Amino acid sequence: MTILRVAPFSLKIHLNNMTNIIEVQNLTYRYDSQEETPVLKNLSFHVKRGEWLSIIGHNGSGKSTTVRLLNGLLEADSGDIFISGDKLRADNVWEKRRQIGMVFQNPDNQFVGATVEDDVAFGLENQGIERQEMLKRVREALELVDMQEFKTREPARLSGGQKQRVAIAGIIALRPDLIILDEATSMLDPEGRFELIQTVKKIKDRHQLTVISITHDLDEVLLSDRVLVMKAGQVETSTTPRDLFSRPDLQDLGLDQPFTNQLKDSLLELGFHLPQHYLTEKELQDYLWELL
Template identity: 50%
Template sequence: MKEKVISIKGVSFQYPDQEAFALRNVSFDVYKGEWLAIVGHNGSGKSTLAKMLNGLHYPSEGTVSIGGYALIEENVWLIREKLGMVFQNPDNQFVGTTVQDDVAFGLENNGVEHSAMQERVFASLEKVGMTAFLNQEPHHLSGGQKQRVAIAGVIALRPDIVLLDEATSMLDPLGREEVINTVRELNENEGLTVISITHDLEEASRADRVIVLNEGMLYTEGTPERIFQLDRELLNLGLGVPFAVQMSQLLTDAGLQLSRRHFNEEELVKDLWTLNFEK
């Protein structure tokens, strides 16, 4: 039986200055070692949920449990030890003059001994492929490299869960691919539980499970395969279906026998190449 690391039950949230609820009766669980993507258009409740998981908001109704701790004021710092957060703009997270100083910052604040800190800094940068940049200034890195350093700073603290809050939205396609591949490797090789909050369905296609929010409510959930079958519904919700999914459908409708519906362009090209080679 899968181990629950987050449990959200009947959660609603209302900002003091607004009549409408930002979240309404939302319930779902997150399981150890999975990659869960939470998608929705602007105003769907994604950002509110992200802040709640980081202990910046508390439910107006319902309950939230993270890492075995109820989300209440007394447990916030215990929860933040369990869950690390990577934000949209990595420049807002940098405080060190070099990459290694920046990754070490959180460890210093937590009182980690110097020898252990050095090991953890190097190990975390190695996991994200950034050891060649130890002495570089973070602000001189590319967007994808900056986010990988930000991820290293989080995993150096050894959380059980990493939350990516629109962490690829400001990146170019190459940077986005760098970060997504890094997250997938950490998820698969380290058993890290990942929650990515995004409006990018191409990023969501890499996840194990997808939750769709709409107007503060849980609209639907399932595997990427199931979610992308709702292509017209997703468009009506203001979510763009990935190009590879659209092209796979068009090619299938035109009579081409693809092996399956593809969620990224690389897999689609490989399938087309194989079909052409066989002919």
């Protein structure tokens, strides 16, 4: 009988590749080779398959630079990126880009089609998708983002929120494994931000996608499974939204205080005795109901 022996280290690498869609190891990057201080310095983190990871931090902390490196739009000075277990290299960057869909801050920069459905179909045409399959994917993607009735409209005549929905539809039609939202809601009003994030959540849950969100928006952070706090090109901490919102230095991280924290502070001043840790609106409501 032959006994198969697997080295523990090899087994660990295999398991990580199965559970992590992204592995970043010791990335360093400078926009200018003459820069003394790099934008990213020995940055390491992972993204689990199927999770929603929010990345927060002040402007200049390296958030957007990081996701551009993940998509091969920039090339690191040193360090490695693994996507679905494969090291990102010059000879596979186009293949790996097909696994990642990016939605940027300004959707106008992504539009190329004369109509909404033309724009959603553009990436599929570039990939040589057969026409009937392409029409099916365009229809399904527009239905997912509730934009089917706007399919013959010019993208330029849509509202900001509608434009971002179309941009997401164009990504969804390509069937990526991972969606990156790079400040995708920052130009929208509060209602538009909330609707867009709920749309992304619906798509994520339906198709078991992985989401990375670069954001300052509290609703995006609250929906995430995990939060990376970046500072000066490195990960300051990896935490849960609940633990993050329990921190007293949220404004130093570029975030506003959640409504429940603001309400708790006001109630504490009035003499109410409340837990120090973060409470969701439902938890705060239940706690106040018990007190009263």
